[in-house]
Amino acid sequence: MTLIDYSLYLVTDRKLLPPGKDYFESLEQSLRGGVTIVQIREKDTDTAEFLDIALRSKDLCDRYKVPLIVNDRLDIALAVQADGLHVGQRDMPVSVARKLLPANTIIGVSCNNLQEIEKAIQDGADYVGIGAVWATTTKDLDKPVIGVRGVGEMLQRLDGTSIKAVAIGGIKSQNLLRTLHGSVSPNNHALDGVAVVSEIMGSLIPEQAAARLSELISSFKRSGCIHKALSVSSDYSVTTVIDGVVDLLNCVRERSPLIHQITNNVVIAQSANATIALGASPIMATTVQEMEDLAKIHGALLVNIGTLVPTAYEGMMAAGTFANARRKPVVFDPVGVGASEFRKKAVGGLLNTWQSSVIKGNAAELAALAGSNEVQSKGVDSVGSGFKDPVSFVRNVARKERKHSISSSCCVVVLSGKIDYISDGTNVAVLENGHELLSKMTGSGCISGSCIASYCAAAMSKAQMAEEDQGKMVIGDMFLGAIGGILALTISAELAAVRDDVKGPGTFFPALIDELSLLSSRIIRERARIQIL
Numbered sequence: 001m002t003l004i005d006y007s008l009y010l011v012t013d014r015k016l017l018p019p020g021k022d023y024f025e026s027l028e029q030s031l032r033g034g035v036t037i038v039q040i041r042e043k044d045t046d047t048a049e050f051l052d053i054a055l056r057s058k059d060l061c062d063r064y065k066v067p068l069i070v071n072d073r074l075d076i077a078l079a080v081q082a083d084g085l086h087v088g089q090r091d092m093p094v095s096v097a098r099k100l101l102p103a104n105t106i107i108g109v110s111c112n113n114l115q116e117i118e119k120a121i122q123d124g125a126d127y128v129g130i131g132a133v134w135a136t137t138t139k140d141l142d143k144p145v146i147g148v149r150g151v152g153e154m155l156q157r158l159d160g161t162s163i164k165a166v167a168i169g170g171i172k173s174q175n176l177l178r179t180l181h182g183s184v185s186p187n188n189h190a191l192d193g194v195a196v197v198s199e200i201m202g203s204l205i206p207e208q209a210a211a212r213l214s215e216l217i218s219s220f221k222r223s224g225c226i227h228k229a230l231s232v233s234s235d236y237s238v239t240t241v242i243d244g245v246v247d248l249l250n251c252v253r254e255r256s257p258l259i260h261q262i263t264n265n266v267v268i269a270q271s272a273n274a275t276i277a278l279g280a281s282p283i284m285a286t287t288v289q290e291m292e293d294l295a296k297i298h299g300a301l302l303v304n305i306g307t308l309v310p311t312a313y314e315g316m317m318a319a320g321t322f323a324n325a326r327r328k329p330v331v332f333d334p335v336g337v338g339a340s341e342f343r344k345k346a347v348g349g350l351l352n353t354w355q356s357s358v359i360k361g362n363a364a365e366l367a368a369l370a371g372s373n374e375v376q377s378k379g380v381d382s383v384g385s386g387f388k389d390p391v392s393f394v395r396n397v398a399r400k401e402r403k404h405s406i407s408s409s410c411c412v413v414v415l416s417g418k419i420d421y422i423s424d425g426t427n428v429a430v431l432e433n434g435h436e437l438l439s440k441m442t443g444s445g446c447i448s449g450s451c452i453a454s455y456c457a458a459a460m461s462k463a464q465m466a467e468e469d470q471g472k473m474v475i476g477d478m479f480l481g482a483i484g485g486i487l488a489l490t491i492s493a494e495l496a497a498v499r500d501d502v503k504g505p506g507t508f509f510p511a512l513i514d515e516l517s518l519l520s521s522r523i524i525r526e527r528a529r530i531q532i533l
Ligand SMILES: Cc1ncc(COP(=O)(O)OP(=O)(O)O)c(N)n1
Pocket: 009, 011, 039, 041, 071, 072, 086, 087, 088, 089, 091, 108, 109, 110, 111, 128, 129, 130, 131, 139, 166, 168, 195
């Protein structure tokens, strides 16, 4: 049997053609743009017309050596000698279709949950169409949107089988990389392709639309992300890390990246002031309508759910999605995630929608995220003495998060506390700077998110895009960015705390802002207390 390339799977829908656009012209242009497999999907067409369209489409696809699949209608598939048939859960069962179709006919089936995947395996499907991965307006969905983490669970069930998998539903060039990176099983089982309807069929220039998608898929494959899932550099030493952080300090000052922050009401002004003091530039915008424009110009996004309300949630969803589409760092602070079911659900939704570059939390927050009972929360704070083995814990959470993404640059996890632990899943940095007064003011943790975002923006801006980086979600060293942000805050806190004008928490904050603005390479080199494990 010839090998089928499922990379860019066009599913047709003539209703979506722009006014005046001819269907066959659109199909040919899509084929020229790089579509690798085509499904003819005619929901309301008479048999005679469907047959005619399928015959002519088959001719066209044959000329481009691209396989043609027929949606739902086995009779049409037989009549045009299609390469395959796609069936839904309420159509003819795969096992029956298999008996009726010639040997070697490809049979695909739609799946929305693990039971349907199980059945597809039993029935001997060649591929599954997993959807809807995102919301879509192309079809009325009668089953839940799955999200990339849901797709990952289904791919896990396909481990060890030869069944191929494509995701479908709401896939656009904007979320394509996120879809490919995020849809991965813990064993690194990735999608074989993506199925797209409106992005190509609705385009006036389908050749360009298909080529854009095809290029992103190729760059994802070229970047070798699939094979590098857990391999991160372990060439860090204390010296290289400090040199790197000093470089980032200077870069923040020189380039003053715009840091878009959707943060909580308690700390908006403090976070903005800290960002300015570091040398970056804050924008504290929350309205969904401006998220796309901001993602074009910001250097990094910070999302902090401290005082979450539904309108802000909408903004967070959109901001992260657009930041991912622009490959900007996303720093996520799941404040108080263990405190309520509402927060847990919200965090699940956000993480299923976009990819964080850095997740920062205190012990209770990360315990809740990792499903551990070792540390309990009291509102937004942790109770007790923390983890017995924080180094292993943070490394494991980073590994677990990385398993939700194929990207070799995601995801760094910061466990904040008296001692801060930062891991990329391989390396762990242990940082012992800081001062007790930080815990006597509100929002020092939230401010550290602003510092991390500023340094991650610098890390991204310094990175040179190499050929193999083009398929990554974000480029630049996010591990260094996270370390740099934490060191900037904690070292400045040490200096602020011992100033003569500081009498307690009230006078500490203004002094902290001063020290953030005065921080120098020399101070970092002299004061950083860091181990790399
Ligand atoms: C590749 C792929 N995946 C899923 C579907 C959806 O098929 P189905 O469930 O039969 O729904 P309709 O397409 O018939 O509306 C698909 N067509 N292709």
